Amino acid sequence: MSIAAEFSGVSQVFGDFTAVDSIDLAITEGKLTTLLGPSGCGKTTSLRMLAGYSAPSSGTITIAGVDSTRTPPEKRGLGMVFQSYALFPHMSVAENVGYGLKLRRVPAAERQKTVMETLDLVGLAHLAGSKPKKLSGGQQQRVALARAIAIKPKLLLLDEPLSNLDARLRVQMRAEIRRIQSETGLTVVLVTHDQDEALEMSDDMVLMRAGRIMQQGSPQDVFRGPANRFVADFLGYENFVTTADGRAIAIRPEHLEVSAATPAGSADGLRLAGTITDVAFRGVDLLVTVDAVDDSGASVRLLSDVRSTGVDTLAVGDTVTVGAAPGRLVALAD
Template identity: 85%
Template sequence: MSTAAEFVAVSQVFGDFTAVDSIDLAIAEGKLTTLLGPSGCGKTTSLRMLAGYAAPTSGTIRIAGVDSTRTPPEKRDLGMVFQSYALFPHLSVADNVGYGLKLRGVDTTERRRRVMETLDLVGLAHLAASKPKKLSGGQQQRVALARAIAIRPKLLLLDEPLSNLDARLRVQMRAEIRRIQGETGLTVVLVTHDQDEALEMSDDMVLMRAGRIMQQGAPQQVFPNPANRFVADFLGYENFVTAADGTLLAVRPEHLTATADVTPGGAAHDGLQLTGRVTDVAYRGVDLLVTVQATDASGADVRLLSDVRSTGAESVAIGDRVTVSAPAGRLVALAD
């Protein structure tokens, strides 16, 4: 598989703070790669270095195999969509989309053709003459996407592009961006802090923490096999217990059950069994969230979360002694 861009031992240091710590990262051509992690993990700094808006303190950035570490942004042939969309309010939708083409000297006839072609791709050809202020948030986001796509960039960079939209629109735009990427074959790098967004949209997912890459791979590989506690916690495993042999185990809330039948046990080949006391029960319509305080095999107090369908779920109440259990196949052994 061809590499569209590559980071080689790239660092970014601001005084005493290391924002990006000597990362190596290959971005596959024609795929959607997400940089995922909490605030301050280095994902946006990495995107800005790829775009050319920040120079790395050390290391090399290659785009299409060419050392572009010191190449200015306007010469990198990249499209970028910011969190704020950054549309020109005085220009029509068509003129906003054609702005980058005009800067590149594309003649009027070809520019109009490519603008309408791109607006048709994002479903906004009928609004070509409108001004941005007349558009909804989702429509403005599509215009920003169209402007970035129209120049036919080597890479399309998206910096938290959905964060200003409401929940319903975010879900719609995830599918829309994925469709556009699939139809155009663009290489897309998306920065997000939303695990659902990354899981749904990514071909390749890069989880970052404190400037370092914790794990990289397809969602179908990473999600069931988190490399460490940070990755598991970030992806919503929530329950962590230590087995008798000292192994740290993770299990997702939907794979943990809490029953009133108190059976002593621990983490073993046949799964997990711990006794504990219910500290909270939250009915959420389709599911029931039960919080249990227990002690694992190491003697440590652990807070466990069981998330089961409310239909047919066993009735438990705050203060009840319960057994929490999970089958062996649902337990994930973590490196740390």
């Protein structure tokens, strides 16, 4: 697979604060890569350095095999969509989409053809003559995407593009962006703090913390095999216990069973005695909180997400067994 862009030992330091700490990152051509993590982890700073809006304090950035570390944004051949969309209110949809082409002195006939083809791709050809203020948030998002795509960029950079949409539109636009990427074969780099968004959309997922890359891989590999407690916690594992020999184990709430039976013990799976401290009814399931002591002797608070059918008798104060099969236990490096 070809590498569309690459960070080699890239850092970004602002005074005493290190926003990005010597990262190495390869972005595969024709794939959708997400930079994922909490606020302040360095994902947006990394995207801005890739776009050319911020120069790294050290390290190199190559695009299509060319050292682009000091290349200005307008000469990198990249498309970018911001959180705010940044559409020109006085221009029509077609004029907004064609703006980058006009700057590049693309002839009018060719420009018009490309604009209409791109608007057709995002399903907005019928709104070519409309002004942005007449459009919904989702439609404005599609116009911003079309404008970035129209110039046929080497990479398409998306900075939290769905954060201003309501929950229903966010879900719709995830599928729409994925469809557009698949149909065009574009290399896309998406910044998000939403793990569901990253899991659903990514070919390659890069999880960051405090300016460093914690783990990189396919969504399936990262989700099923988190490298450390931070990654597991960020991806919703919730439950962390330590074995008698000091190994750190993570278990997802939906994989933790709760039973009124006495713990039988197991050399392979997890079996702990505990007391229910909270039961939250959520329709088809219950979120059960259990206080227990793990095999290392440490007090732990465990969450079990169980189907409500058949376990309506669980109540606060009950003594229960919490357990998980061996295949549901994820060993952590730290």
